[in-house]
Amino acid sequence: MDNSLLVIIPTYNEIENIVPLVEEVLSRVPSAHILVVDDNSPDGTAAAVEKIAGNKPALHILKRSGKQGLASAYIDGFKWGIPKGYDIFLEMDADFSHNPEYIPEMLVQIKIHDVVIGSRNIKGGGVEGWSALRNMISKGGSLYSRIILSCPIMDLTGGFNMWRKSALDKIGLDGIISKGYSFQVEMKFKAYHYGCSVKEIPILFSDRKHGSSKMSKKIFIEALVNIWTIKKNTGINNAIDQFLKFAVTGGLGTVTNLFIFYLFVDLAKMREIPISIGCFIIAATQNYIINHKWSFRQKDYAEKLSFKKWQLFICGSLLGLAINIMVMSFIIKNFNLPWKFIAQACGIASGMIINFTVSKLVIFNRRKNVN
Ligand code: GDD
Numbered sequence: 180m181d182n183s184l185l186v187i188i189p190t191y192n193e194i195e196n197i198v199p200l201v202e203e204v205l206s207r208v209p210s211a212h213i214l215v216v217d218d219n220s221p222d223g224t225a226a227a228v229e230k231i232a233g234n235k236p237a238l239h240i241l242k243r244s245g246k247q248g249l250a251s252a253y254i255d256g257f258k259w260g261i262p263k264g265y266d267i268f269l270e271m272d273a274d275f276s277h278n279p280e281y282i283p284e285m286l287v288q289i290k291i292h293d294v295v296i297g298s299r300n301i302k303g304g305g306v307e308g309w310s311a312l313r314n315m316i317s318k319g320g321s322l323y324s325r326i327i328l329s330c331p332i333m334d335l336t337g338g339f340n341m342w343r344k345s346a347l348d349k350i351g352l353d354g355i356i357s358k359g360y361s362f363q364v365e366m367k368f369k370a371y372h373y374g375c376s377v378k379e380i381p382i383l384f385s386d387r388k389h390g391s392s393k394m395s396k397k398i399f400i401e402a403l404v405n406i407w408t409i410k411k412n413t414g415i416n417n418a419i420d421q422f423l424k425f426a427v428t429g430g431l432g433t434v435t436n437l438f439i440f441y442l443f444v445d446l447a448k449m450r451e452i453p454i455s456i457g458c459f460i461i462a463a464t465q466n467y468i469i470n471h472k473w474s475f476r477q478k479d480y481a482e483k484l485s486f487k488k489w490q491l492f493i494c495g496s497l498l499g500l501a502i503n504i505m506v507m508s509f510i511i512k513n514f515n516l517p518w519k520f521i522a523q524a525c526g527i528a529s530g531m532i533i534n535f536t537v538s539k540l541v542i543f544n545r546r547k548n549v550n
């Protein structure tokens with residue numbers, strides 16, 4: 180289809196950039212349509228676009244009444260294009276940071292993927308002309324989001340992305356909560372989370388030559404906070420989260436174990452070995468329930484407690500215990516330690532890691548939620 184690509188370019192005070200950019204995009208991809216979304220830029224960006232739109236039928240402009248943020252500019256752009264039948268959408272900045280020379284390669288990739296990301300953070304990509312601080316903020320932002328959202332996309336914050344219409348449908352534009360730059364993270368994370376195939380291609384991002392960045396401290400802080408809301412709304416639990424909860428659960432289990440042991444052995448003077456075994460089973464059962472209901476809970480995936488999973492969990496715990504004892508004895512035998520409890524600590528850590536891995540991959544392996 181000839182009019183299938185819509186390039187959406189949000190602008191706020193981009194008068195020196197927008198006209199040459201539109202011209203370059205159209206010369207590289209003659210079949211593209213362009214939508215400039217301008218927020219009533221005081222510098223007259225909209226008028227400059229309108230002036231050249233007369234003899235460029237592929238150039239469109241959406242004028243909004245005032246600065247409403249990057250996210251709503253893109254969302255309005257998508258909503259303008261969807262009913263007109265475009266099925267590929269490209270987001271790009273107006274300031275030449277996103278070089279139009281990459282568009283043909285993105286178009287090749289979008290044939291076999293739902294989302295194509297121009298990525299600064301993979302081999303072959305990079306940033307030119309940013310201060311070390313700005314670079315750190317961007318890389319740090321990507322890493323921070325990657326960890327919290329447990330999402331493998333390397334460039335989560337970048338704004339040079341191509342979407343199939345079907346990917347936008349899966350993401351659900353009406354559910355987007357971001358106003359500012361965390362929009363990019365939210366869109367990409369949701370695409371991944373809802374099962375779109377995502378491809379990153381390397382791009383060299385160069386700092387703008389004209390005009391100034393609209394990034395501010397406020398926008399930055401909003402982005403940091405929003406990541407948590409995005410995570411909460413989708414109801415995912417990342418591995419670190421799960422591990423911390425798993426560790427707390429294990430700690431509670433130990434308290435229960437010791438308490439029952441104290442009651443029956445110290446107070447009631449019963450034999451320690453059978454009691455110790457009983458304590459193990461009771462504590463492991465408590466751990467199974469808490470892990471089921473809390474550590475590995477997934478909002479949109481309900482599963483009942485089951486006898487079979489409980490048995491598996493007991494086996495996993497026994498495996499953890501065996502590893503604990505093996506590692507502890509190995510260290511004591513082979514290293515000359517001042518205190519043996521160091522060996523036991525290593526044993527506990529190894530047992531717990533094994534135990535967690537078995538729990539995550541086998542016992543509480545919940546299906547990735549796809550819309
Ligand atoms: N309509 C509209 N409304 N446009 C806006 C607004 C707004 O409120 N805020 C920013 N823009 C436009 C700018 O005019 C520019 O075309 C584009 O959005 C990106 O803004 P810049 O100010 O140039 O962003 P940057 O260079 O600091 O940030 C770059 O890096 C970010 C983090 O990696 C961009 O690539 C961002 O997309 C990216 O998120």
Ligand code: MN
Pocket residue numbers: 272274276387392
């Ligand atoms: Mn820029």
